[in-house]
Amino acid sequence: MLDVPVPVPGPDDVLVRVRYGSVNHVDTFVRSGSWSTPLAFPFVVGRDAVGTVVGAGAAARDAFADGDEVWTNSLGHDGRDGALAEYVCVPRARLYAVPVGVEPCDLAALAHPAVTAWLALADRGHLRAGQRVLVVGGGGNVGWSAVHLAGAAGATVLTTARPQDHDDLRAAGATPLATGSPLDVAVLGGPVDLVVDAAGHNDLESYLDVLRPDGRVVLLAGMAASARLPVGRLYLSGATVTGFTISRASAEELAVAARHVADAVARTGLRPRRVTVVPLDGVADAHRRLEAGEVRGKVVVALTAPSTSPRGKGTP
Template sequence: MKAIVHDTYGPPSVLRLDEVERPTAGRGEVLVRILAAGLDQGVWHLTAGMPYLVRALGFGLRRPKVRIRGLDLAGRVEAVGRDVTRFRVGDEVYGTCDGSFAEYACTTEDRLAPKPANLDFARAAVVPVSACTALQGLRDAGRLEAGQTVLVLGAGGGVGTYAVQLAKALGAHVTGVCSTAKTELVRSIGADEVVDHTREDATSGAHRYDLVIDTGGNRPLRTLRRALAPRGTLVIVGGEGGGRWVGGFDRPMRAALLSPFVGQRFPMLAGKPCHEDLRVLAEFIEAGRVTPVVDRCYPLAEVPQALGHLREGTVRGKLAVTVQAD
């Protein structure tokens, strides 16, 4: 089968299309014929092996342990192993696996759910990682309640577009912060207020929010705290910049250490897609309350170019990858 692989860490150009052996479903596993995959910043971190913390977390110190990249998927069940009870051959599914930039992949049934009926495979494939992260950031780490105010930094990006829509669906008043080119998009997906960060500083302290979701930014913690209500909550989702060793991951770690000593909350978030939350998201999507935003869809062979495009920071919502024809 065809797959996007790499044998060394580096820039997107280390990724290549190659022939690899097709996997078989073991006990408790589901073999999925992948029709589409999603692309997020995590793919870049695992491709580059940066920051070095990524390698130390078990992904391979000198070279990647998993050669095939990609995490998000949408496709059809090709085969099931022993003890699989949720899925049958032919079911349309979405979720995650280790190596979704491939024609076939095995994963466990707890990482899959039925594909939302009103989505094609490309749009379903961009949901799992980013939307689960947004949901868990708002509901679990953020403890969001209806009627609260939410500030979403990076509202036009992958996690941000879901955070805006989910916060609205959960009953919040939402302010989205983005670049000039994305203001109309953020307004169209339901933000009550939109702030162009090139013209206005939403963290100046002029307005304070019950919950701030910072998606992949690099603002200092002291700056983010200005936007928080005295008993507000800050959830940092990933992060860019920083040094080669821990990169942007130092901000949530420092925030968690400070949290016990101040009135504001800075919980750690380790977003992880799971069957239950994928089903919750499917309900929101099928009800029309959440809609994936797809900037562009690339063919499998052009994953390196897609990853380069993602790193430019101009993507509106998500990028999808077409793996096979339906």
């Protein structure tokens, strides 16, 4: 941990006192350099923050007031300092109001996986009500959100997951199948319109087996993975296989996704399944455990206690 000055908001920035951040796989990619993005040292790691507005630049004062409860999911890359600090500056276009009645800790846990899931389903996957979707890895953070959001969008949801996750997935309205079980149309009760692989299995041969003509496959996990692509079956079926990373989403796309996630949290009860809360000095260990594949669920980082009296603009 390092003491650094409280950041000073630029004209378009909002200064946020961070209550909760989170630890994501992508934070380990940024920290290790396995994914390269512009950053300056000393660099603060972390995508997501939930906290309270305590100041704003001149052009951001109309958008947010001191004391507003807010969240963001796109810090810590592309030249922006990260979220795991007591105070962060957030461009106002990347900051959203916390929905009423939602636990800030839950929102910190959902911010990255749920926005990822919504963009994968809706933006890359073109999901529409009445379609059938297969979520590969419904027991993970992204997969769990994808199951919920697809169901809330009116899709029929099938998902692969470990047996211990099946009851929760059934309760969320999905039909679970065991991870690694053979995928075929008879088992799935018909072809699917969309496959979202949130587990990094990237088994394109199986996905094409169960995809309807002109269906879509969204790949978003498995940084170092390679996959066999049955080219003939791909072009004969007219299917689309597309990659997706939230890191390339624009501020506008993220804002739309954030609205859908906030709506799902407030109206259709989307919540994280497993949350472990650690203090700031637990982050290095959380990165180590995430890289070793030892983390189940989401690690949330508690940064500060709730503010009882918000401080003055720019003077924390």
